[in-house]
Amino acid sequence: MALAGGALSLHAQHRPTPAAKAKAPTKADPAMAASITRGAVVYKNVCITCHMADGGGVPNMNPPLIKTEYVLGDKARLAHIVLAGLAEPIEIDGNDYKQHMPAQNYLTDQQVADVLTYVRNKFGNKASAVQVAEVKAVRATLPK
Amino acid sequence: MPALAGSLALVASHPTSVRVAPDPNNAGLKLPAGFGALVAAETGGKARHIAVTPQGVIYVKLNKVKDGKGILELHSQPNGKATMTGGFGDYGGTGMYEKNGYLYASSDHAVYRYKLDGKGEVTAPTKPELLVRGLKVGSQHESKSIVLDNADNLYVNIGAYANACQEQDRTRGSKGIPNCPILDSAGGIWQFKANQLNQRYPDGTRYATGLRNVVGLDWNPQDNQLFVMQHGRDQLHDNWPELYGEKESAALPAECLYALTKGSNAGWPYIYYDQQKKELMKGPEYGGDGKTPSTADYLKPAAAYPGHMAPDGLLFYTGTMFPAKYRNGAFIAFHGSWNRAPEPQAGYFVVFQPFKNGKPDGQWEVFADNFAGSAAKAASGRADHRPCGLAQGPDGSLYVSDDQKGTIYRIVYNAKK
Numbered sequence: 028m029a030l031a032g033g034a035l036s037l038h039a040q041h042r043p044t045p046a047a048k049a050k051a052p053t054k055a056d057p058a059m060a061a062s063i064t065r066g067a068v069v070y071k072n073v074c075i076t077c078h079m080a081d082g083g084g085v086p087n088m089n090p091p092l093i094k095t096e097y098v099l100g101d102k103a104r105l106a107h108i109v110l111a112g113l114a115e116p117i118e119i120d121g122n123d124y125k126q127h128m129p130a131q132n133y134l135t136d137q138q139v140a141d142v143l144t145y146v147r148n149k150f151g152n153k154a155s156a157v158q159v160a161e162v163k164a165v166r167a168t169l170p171k
Numbered sequence: 172m173p174a175l176a177g178s179l180a181l182v183a184s185h186p187t188s189v190r191v192a193p194d195p196n197n198a199g200l201k202l203p204a205g206f207g208a209l210v211a212a213e214t215g216g217k218a219r220h221i222a223v224t225p226q227g228v229i230y231v232k233l234n235k236v237k238d239g240k241g242i243l244e245l246h247s248q249p250n251g252k253a254t255m256t257g258g259f260g261d262y263g264g265t266g267m268y269e270k271n272g273y274l275y276a277s278s279d280h281a282v283y284r285y286k287l288d289g290k291g292e293v294t295a296p297t298k299p300e301l302l303v304r305g306l307k308v309g310s311q312h313e314s315k316s317i318v319l320d321n322a323d324n325l326y327v328n329i330g331a332y333a334n335a336c337q338e339q340d341r342t343r344g345s346k347g348i349p350n351c352p353i354l355d356s357a358g359g360i361w362q363f364k365a366n367q368l369n370q371r372y373p374d375g376t377r378y379a380t381g382l383r384n385v386v387g388l389d390w391n392p393q394d395n396q397l398f399v400m401q402h403g404r405d406q407l408h409d410n411w412p413e414l415y416g417e418k419e420s421a422a423l424p425a426e427c428l429y430a431l432t433k434g435s436n437a438g439w440p441y442i443y444y445d446q447q448k449k450e451l452m453k454g455p456e457y458g459g460d461g462k463t464p465s466t467a468d469y470l471k472p473a474a475a476y477p478g479h480m481a482p483d484g485l486l487f488y489t490g491t492m493f494p495a496k497y498r499n500g501a502f503i504a505f506h507g508s509w510n511r512a513p514e515p516q517a518g519y520f521v522v523f524q525p526f527k528n529g530k531p532d533g534q535w536e537v538f539a540d541n542f543a544g545s546a547a548k549a550a551s552g553r554a555d556h557r558p559c560g561l562a563q564g565p566d567g568s569l570y571v572s573d574d575q576k577g578t579i580y581r582i583v584y585n586a587k588k
Contacts, residue, residue: 079509079551130342133343
């Protein structure tokens, strides 16, 4: 904690704006923190309706985004779910999810990277950021 | 069946001799004055629709097979608590209905029946008669709810496997498919014979169409008519953000009660009902803009309720235990919403809709509330319990099932009359 606080205050010295000071002390990576902030907006606009504010989903309809192998695992597969949707029955905690997830390919690469970075660091999740280049690479594999 | 269970059923068949005591906390429910509730049983399964025989035997359909059983059998004890006495049926599903000595059950693609004996017990649990098979099932609105009329007809809901028949389901800006092809085999109520085996689509009739998905349905004995509760469409804002705001989309469209006759068309996916404007509106997938009413001649709802509350159970109350105002009125179990975020979620209660001469008459009211456990849990959608099925006991008790934790509630009227 002391270390993180020190690093942050050091960083705050370089950009001494009040907004930067107000940032949570654990977010040591400013680029990632900014991505998470932007991702929260995308989540609220797009994903919240199905996966809910707490990421817990809707039983037997929309799966939770809490520590699932999809969320925490391979980033290309994760970006593929958002860009192309998902249509494979899955079971999480005894609940069956058969409904398909529609593709959200109208989102920009930046928005997809942001929302996935957000999801991977929210709802008790902790994982590395998703980069714009990683999303771009997945989009290139999809039919136009 | 063990001898003990038989004698218990006998006790339950003399309701006047039974003193049913509500739980001290009314099973956590909030009820009108004079009513009480108890937890009749904790099944631990996804308890969908329920049926209670004239002898008081309770049958519960599970959405998912648990310990090898898709249907649970419970017997009431004199104090109102029910004991699990058996189970059968190796399929999940929703439909459960009892009539004239048969128990009817549905999986997501078939309907079965089981003969009941004089004690209300299933005679051949492993050998159901297959009434209907090959029903369409997609990856949403899979459940097939069932009810019978008084002329040996079986009504089966076949839900539309889409939100609004878009080219790309639930996808932003995706248009509706002209002459929605789903309606050929789903999105309506089909009528079959209740006593004929091995029926398929050609043996049945599309009784009513243009119904997106119905879970709660019941036959109204007063005017001999089928009533159904439709689950209205989702995602007006998500898919058409330039036409609908978040608040509008949380409130609209209505969850509708329809009185059906043969050939009724309720208009899904072309229209939806706006309960604020009190009009049928053109759907945005089919040229609507949120402001233009539909001029087409579709069935108007008999009553309308706030959006997305998910009506999963409908029951006409014919008992004498409850005060007179409830007789021949309808109870509706609202499973609770998901499609209102970021607005608070709603539902998670049982509503009473007054009826007069077989038609809704007067304002609906919340009858049994707080299945969620708290207002905050309802608002977040993280409800402890979610009401689904409704059934009337031989003494006039109202049974409510919960498919979240599997609780079976029994609501009684205890005030002196």
